Amino acid sequence: xxxxxxxxxxxxxxxxxxxxxxxxxxxxxxxxxxxxxxxxxxxxxxxxxxxxxxxxxxxxxxxxxxxxxxxxxxxxxxxxxxxxxxxxxxxxxxxxxxxxxxxxxxxxxxxxxxxxxxxxxxxxxxxxxxxxxxxxxxxxxxxxxxxxxxxxxxxxxxxxxxxxxxxxxxxxxxxxxxxxxxxxx
Amino acid sequence: xxxxxxxxxxxxxxxxxxxxxxxxxxxxxxxxxxxxxxxxxxxxxxxxxxxxxxxxxxxxxxxxxxxxxxxxxxxxxxxxxxxxxxxxxxxxxxxxxxxxxxxxxxxxxxxxxxxxxxxxxxxxxxxxxxxxxxxxxxxxx
Numbered sequence: 532x533x534x535x536x537x538x539x540x541x542x543x544x545x546x547x548x549x550x551x552x553x554x555x556x557x558x559x560x561x562x563x564x565x566x567x568x569x570x571x572x573x574x575x576x577x578x579x580x581x582x583x584x585x586x587x588x589x590x591x592x593x594x595x596x597x598x599x600x601x602x603x604x605x606x607x608x609x610x611x612x613x614x615x616x617x618x619x620x621x622x623x624x625x626x627x628x629x630x631x632x633x634x635x636x637x638x639x640x641x642x643x644x645x646x647x648x649x650x651x652x653x654x655x656x657x658x659x660x661x662x663x664x665x666x667x668x669x670x671x672x673x674x675x676x677x678x679x680x681x682x683x684x685x686x687x688x689x690x691x692x693x694x695x696x697x698x699x700x701x702x703x704x705x706x707x708x709x710x711x712x713x714x715x716x
Numbered sequence: 717x718x719x720x721x722x723x724x725x726x727x728x729x730x731x732x733x734x735x736x737x738x739x740x741x742x743x744x745x746x747x748x749x750x751x752x753x754x755x756x757x758x759x760x761x762x763x764x765x766x767x768x769x770x771x772x773x774x775x776x777x778x779x780x781x782x783x784x785x786x787x788x789x790x791x792x793x794x795x796x797x798x799x800x801x802x803x804x805x806x807x808x809x810x811x812x813x814x815x816x817x818x819x820x821x822x823x824x825x826x827x828x829x830x831x832x833x834x835x836x837x838x839x840x841x842x843x844x845x846x847x848x849x850x851x852x853x854x855x856x857x
Contacts, residue, residue, distance in 0.1 A: 546795065554790045562778045562786055570776040580782055587786045591793035647772070654773040673731060673770055679738050690738055698729035705766050712765055 534600040543604050547594040554591075561605070562587060564675065565612050571670045572616040574659040582619065586612045606681055609671070613685060620663065650711055657707040665700030668693055718744040720752070724759050732764030 537543075539560070545553030565586045569579035589611050590604075597604065658666055664686070671682040672693070683693040705712075723745060730737045734745055749756040 546790075549796045554787060554795060558783055558786050562783060563776070566776045566778050566782075571773075576776065579776060583778070584782065584786055584789065588789045588793060591790045591795050594795065648774075650769075650772045651774040654769060658770075658773060669770070672736065673767070674773075676736075679730070679736070694725075694729040694738075698725065701728060701731070701766060704770070708766075708769055712769060 535602055537599060537603045537605075539604040540599040543594050543597050544599060546591070547597065557590070558587065561590065561608060564605075565608065568609065568612045568670065568675055569616055571655075571658060571674055572613070572667065573619055574655065578619055582612060582615045585615055603681070606677075606685065609675065609677070609685055613667070653711060654704075654708060657704050660707070661700050661703055665696050665703065668696035669700045669704070672697060718748040720748075720755060723748050723752075723756060727759045727763040731767045732760045732762075733767065734760070 539557075542553050542557055542560070546557050562583055565583040566579055569582035569586075570576060573579055573582070586608060590608055593607070658669065661669070667686060668682070671677045671685060672679065675682075677685070679690050679693060683690045686693060686696075688696070718741070722741075726737050726741060726745060734742060734749075737745060
């Protein structure tokens, strides 16, 4: 197996030695990534904070056992973060079958002018309405900026299957946000 | 050779930044771009429009409170700084400390022995001095 070039490898080794500067550096580097991953997967800031904190706690426990060169630490951390998100989404589904959810307004009237914050909320809402796997594909590839092979591995699909998920997701978003596109051009 | 349809499919899925496209198809995509510049530009511009819109979604910022909680959790997980040997207080007590204590003990013992020896010598000299015709050198060596 070829050695994986991991940009976080040295930092994780220092974390394992209890280097407080490295711990702070890893927090600065990874906490925002985990927070945004969870926020986009769950659409709930409080739950996203819990997931990000738990993912980082697992990172601390993993650091002393981490073997450099076998995998990228960032990919491993995304796997942890995604699993935590899946757990919460699964629990939500269990609750959802017991209660009828409120219908969410799909968007504002087309003639209403939108300020930047509104546009952001519309995009976020459209993302949250996507089927889970399409959303996950877009979150990993567009927002988390993972490579296509890395994202496909995390989702346990081929690159071709990932492309199909991305294509369907982006088409749905384009349709849902068509009015915004006209306003922002 | 990549055609118009495949180039469109790639842009629809991976977006308007060709660096995000599958590596295996980037070269042929670039070749298509070079030979069909206008068509390729139109497809990429359309895809970039959605990319820009997606980037308008708010980014979550980690609060100072969350950062502090996460940093504190590192110590709770057992990640404590391991200082170099000579800067560890415990090390002084356990290793170098014991060595220093032993050295001090030996020094004290030697000095005490020397002191007792000198006292004995002095006593002996005084005693011998009280005896006529006894050579001090025999006592002092």
